[in-house]
Amino acid sequence: MSERLLAYTDKLSVKPGELVQVKVSSPHAGAYRARLVRLICGDDSENGPGFKVAAVAGATESQLPARFQPIPCGSYAAIKDRKGFALASFSLGAFIWPTRLDKAEAQCILGNWDATSSSGYALYLDGDGHLAFRVGAGAPTVLAETLLSRHWYRVAASFDAKSGRATLAAQRLLPYGHRPQRHVAKGKAKPSAAANRFLIAAWNDGDEAAAHFNGKIDSPTIFAKALRIEALLTPPGTRGAPAARQAVAAWDFSRDISGTSVIDRGPRRRNGQIVNLPTRAMTGWNWDGSELNWRHKPEHYGAIHFHDDDLYDCGWATDFSLRLPKTLRSGIYCIHLTQGALEEFAPLFVCPPKGKATAKLAFLVPTASYLAYANHQMETSWHFDELSSAKFTTLSLADQFMEEHVSLGLSTYDLHNDGSGVCHASRFRPILNMRPKTDLWQFNADTHITDWLEAKKIPYDIITDEELERGGLAALKPYTCVITGTHPEYYSERMLDGVQDYTNQGGRLMYLGANGFYWRIAWHPKLPGVIEHRRSEDGMRAWWTETGENYMAFTGEYSGLWRRNGRPPNMLCGAGFTAQGFDVSGWYDRMPGSRDPRAAFIFKGVAENEKIGDFGSIGGGAAGWELDRADVSLGTPPHALILATASEFPASYHWVKEEFNHAHSAVNGDTCPMVKADLVFFETPKGGAVFSVSSISWAGSLAHEKYQNNVSRITENVVRRFLDPKAL
Amino acid sequence: MLSIDQSRTDLCEEFKRTPFGRHSADLHRLLDLMRWGFARGKTIILCTVPHKEWHLAKFGPRRGTPMQIDRSGTFHRYEDAVWACFRARWKEMTGRDCPVE
Numbered sequence: 001m002s003e004r005l006l007a008y009t010d011k012l013s014v015k016p017g018e019l020v021q022v023k024v025s026s027p028h029a030g031a032y033r034a035r036l037v038r039l040i041c042g043d044d045s046e047n048g049p050g051f052k053v054a055a056v057a058g059a060t061e062s063q064l065p066a067r068f069q070p071i072p073c074g075s076y077a078a079i080k081d082r083k084g085f086a087l088a089s090f091s092l093g094a095f096i097w098p099t100r101l102d103k104a105e106a107q108c109i110l111g112n113w114d115a116t117s118s119s120g121y122a123l124y125l126d127g128d129g130h131l132a133f134r135v136g137a138g139a140p141t142v143l144a145e146t147l148l149s150r151h152w153y154r155v156a157a158s159f160d161a162k163s164g165r166a167t168l169a170a171q172r173l174l175p176y177g178h179r180p181q182r183h184v185a186k187g188k189a190k191p192s193a194a195a196n197r198f199l200i201a202a203w204n205d206g207d208e209a210a211a212h213f214n215g216k217i218d219s220p221t222i223f224a225k226a227l228r229i230e231a232l233l234t235p236p237g238t239r240g241a242p243a244a245r246q247a248v249a250a251w252d253f254s255r256d257i258s259g260t261s262v263i264d265r266g267p268r269r270r271n272g273q274i275v276n277l278p279t280r281a282m283t284g285w286n287w288d289g290s291e292l293n294w295r296h297k298p299e300h301y302g303a304i305h306f307h308d309d310d311l312y313d314c315g316w317a318t319d320f321s322l323r324l325p326k327t328l329r330s331g332i333y334c335i336h337l338t339q340g341a342l343e344e345f346a347p348l349f350v351c352p353p354k355g356k357a358t359a360k361l362a363f364l365v366p367t368a369s370y371l372a373y374a375n376h377q378m379e380t381s382w383h384f385d386e387l388s389s390a391k392f393t394t395l396s397l398a399d400q401f402m403e404e405h406v407s408l409g410l411s412t413y414d415l416h417n418d419g420s421g422v423c424h425a426s427r428f429r430p431i432l433n434m435r436p437k438t439d440l441w442q443f444n445a446d447t448h449i450t451d452w453l454e455a456k457k458i459p460y461d462i463i464t465d466e467e468l469e470r471g472g473l474a475a476l477k478p479y480t481c482v483i484t485g486t487h488p489e490y491y492s493e494r495m496l497d498g499v500q501d502y503t504n505q506g507g508r509l510m511y512l513g514a515n516g517f518y519w520r521i522a523w524h525p526k527l528p529g530v531i532e533h534r535r536s537e538d539g540m541r542a543w544w545t546e547t548g549e550n551y552m553a554f555t556g557e558y559s560g561l562w563r564r565n566g567r568p569p570n571m572l573c574g575a576g577f578t579a580q581g582f583d584v585s586g587w588y589d590r591m592p593g594s595r596d597p598r599a600a601f602i603f604k605g606v607a608e609n610e611k612i613g614d615f616g617s618i619g620g621g622a623a624g625w626e627l628d629r630a631d632v633s634l635g636t637p638p639h640a641l642i643l644a645t646a647s648e649f650p651a652s653y654h655w656v657k658e659e660f661n662h663a664h665s666a667v668n669g670d671t672c673p674m675v676k677a678d679l680v681f682f683e684t685p686k687g688g689a690v691f692s693v694s695s696i697s698w699a700g701s702l703a704h705e706k707y708q709n710n711v712s713r714i715t716e717n718v719v720r721r722f723l724d725p726k727a728l
Numbered sequence: 729m730l731s732i733d734q735s736r737t738d739l740c741e742e743f744k745r746t747p748f749g750r751h752s753a754d755l756h757r758l759l760d761l762m763r764w765g766f767a768r769g770k771t772i773i774l775c776t777v778p779h780k781e782w783h784l785a786k787f788g789p790r791r792g793t794p795m796q797i798d799r800s801g802t803f804h805r806y807e808d809a810v811w812a813c814f815r816a817r818w819k820e821m822t823g824r825d826c827p828v829e
Contacts, residue, residue, distance in 0.1 A: 045779050379767055380787060390759070390763075392814070394773040394774075395774045395795075396775050403788075406792035417791065
């Protein structure tokens with residue numbers, strides 16, 4: 001198995017003078033060395049500008065003791081009260097929609113069982129996917145029949161301490177011919193009225209949670225006596241069902257869907273907290289399609305989907321704290337750790353002190369998009385990954401580590417172990433693809449921009465998506481010009497409003513990428529550093545939402561494409577996602593718009609018939625990987641100039657699927673005229689302007705021939721003009 | 729073409745010559761066939777020294793299990809690893825060796 005030195009920090013977006021807590025885990029005892037470095041370029045490939053870091057004045061190198069810290073992944077709900085669940089006789093009930101019956105390990109639905117002491121009780125699935133019920137150290141009662149995956153069941157168990165009788169039952173809600181709908185098993189056990197921690201979707205293993213459930217749980221309930229199974233199988237709220245007021249606890253997951261609590265609607269208010277962010281606002285056992293928005297009918301959204309690989313926070317202890325120098329220049333920094341041959345970089349995005357811009361230019365670092373891709377494992381999540389990338393699967397050492405260690409948490413591009421899509425991504429974990437010396441995608445590709453700014457000696461500040469979410473327009477307003485990263489794909493409403501307000505009020509935006517402003521996300525209303533995304537309805541989707549689950553739990557907003565929310569990217573930046581391919585890149589040819597006097601400053605020093613960007617470190621060209629297209633029908637301003645277009649792409653490039661409403665074969669670079677990239681410029685109100693390159697690989701061409709090339713020249717022409725406050 | 733034609737050595741030669749970029753329609757169809765479906769269970773490529781060394785490999789049966797790395801061949805150019813992967817996939821799909829070395 002591969003091994004790595006791992007680290008993360010309590011903050012990602014920081015300011016000079018702040019204290020940062022650093023959490024480290026090593027597979028080896030001994031010591032590691034730690035230092036703070038300024039990252040200029042993370043591209044260590046032979047074709048790029050080279051890996052470049054700079055020492056930080058006043059920052060010392062430390063030697064610190066190494067230790068291993070585990071990652072407790074898997075979601076569940078924990079109830080604070082313990083004594084109320086120390087019961088001799090009791091009954092348990094819930095609706096379940098199991099999703100991983102072949103796990104070969106126990107998956108607890110609810111109870112206070114502790115595997116370490118073999119005490120308490122649990123209703124669970126055994127390793128073979130059979131419903132089971134255990135009380136104390138005795139043999140469990142197990143249903144002979146297996147359940148069906150992704151079907152709703154009413155499950156129940158009761159135990160009578162006096163007789164020692166245990167009863168277990170499952171009733172499938174869908175009736176099928178030739179298959180019994182109800183199964184019942186009976187057994188014997190001795191009481192075990194232990195005051196263990198009561199958990200939903202896991203059980204205790206000492207102080208840890210274990211036996212994580214995969215699937216949905218709805219309306220879990222517990223009563224302090226052995227009820228008749230017939231009553232327990234009757235849906236709550238219907239005739240013959242035991243009343244919630246008689247319950248020890250009756251949790252209603254349709255309450256506080258946007259929060260972190262599970263609410264007991266029984267008389268004793270035995271509320272709990274979710275751990276590791278299971279997915280909420282999930283269709284429940286009684287969802288009937290009459291409402292698609294959970295806010296309009298929450299009683300149909302009483303399910304939580306738990307996963308054994310959910311992870312919000314590794315929860316590691318702090319190994320050391322770092323006080324950033326008060327004079328630290330804004331930029332991308334890394335805490336660089338080394339231990340023998342092991343090396344780790346934990347990035348920090350140092351913004352300027354609050355309210356004190358130190359440059360006229362801001363680089364808006366797309367940290368929300370970094371989170372969306374954090375620790376992605378598309379290579380195993382996608383059945384179409386090689387067809388999409390037109391490559392045989394090729395893993396890095398970091399990919400190998402993530403494949404071999406399941407606990408690092410997933411990205412919104414992945415499928416959980418049970419095949420359901422991942423909706424959440426947090427920063428409280430080591431993120432192995434948000435590092436220098438990794439693939440030229442997102443974070444590392446964006447260091448081509450910082451490298452170029454440093455080479456051109458253009459002063460800049462760093463602003464992150466977290467700052468944009470906090471401050472909206474105010475985060476950008478101090479700057480004459482804002483440049484984006486290469487792939488600012490994920491935007492919340494507040495973030496999008498901030499950038500749109502900025503360009504509407506005279507700001508100048510340089511969109512140095514493609515497929516930006518595409519997906520709608522939400523930040524959690526209470527928990528820091530985590531986004532939610534639902535792959536709703538359409539778009540180039542890694543997975544798709546279940547019917548009725550398109551609205552985000554964090555905010556209740558409809559997720560999916562911004563285009564499907566009435567705000568195509570074209571409205572902001574003049575171009576929107578049109579195609580992608582990942583084997584070779586192309587170049588741009590000048591269009592008539594480039595000869596318009598309004599665009600003269602952009603092409604100063606560029607010959608009339610030069611191919612633009614027929615070189616570069618990403619696919620060999622400036623137009624590649626993902627491409628945007630100008631389209632007035634989608635919101636490109638009618639006065640926008642199409643300056644240049646790249647249109648020579650092979651069949652490995654594919655038109656985006658949200659634009660073809662019927663299947664046909666003319667959808668690739670060989671056959672589809674929509675496979676292209678448009679270089680776009682237009683003026684905005686109050687003297688502002690937008691320049692969009694419409695390609696992810698553009699920044700990979702900036703450093704070609706020691707920064708003396710037409711991609712660099714055009715970019716410099718635009719940034720220097722955009723920094724000139726004179727109205728455009 | 730929904731199966732591999734052992735006689736099409738021309739497609740092997742074309743891929744060996746041009747592993748990336750524009751391909752003939754028949755080679756494109758062959759590659760789509762080789763790349764269809766999940767990669768788990770198929771031969772893939774693992775970069776064992778960044779930018780310098782590659783090996784053929786396979787995923788374990790599920791996440792959280794060790795990968796199987798084929799140490800019998802070490803490649804110092806990515807293109808060579810890609811060609812070796814092509815030949816391995818050919819054999820996995822046809823049961824016969826790829827006709828081009």
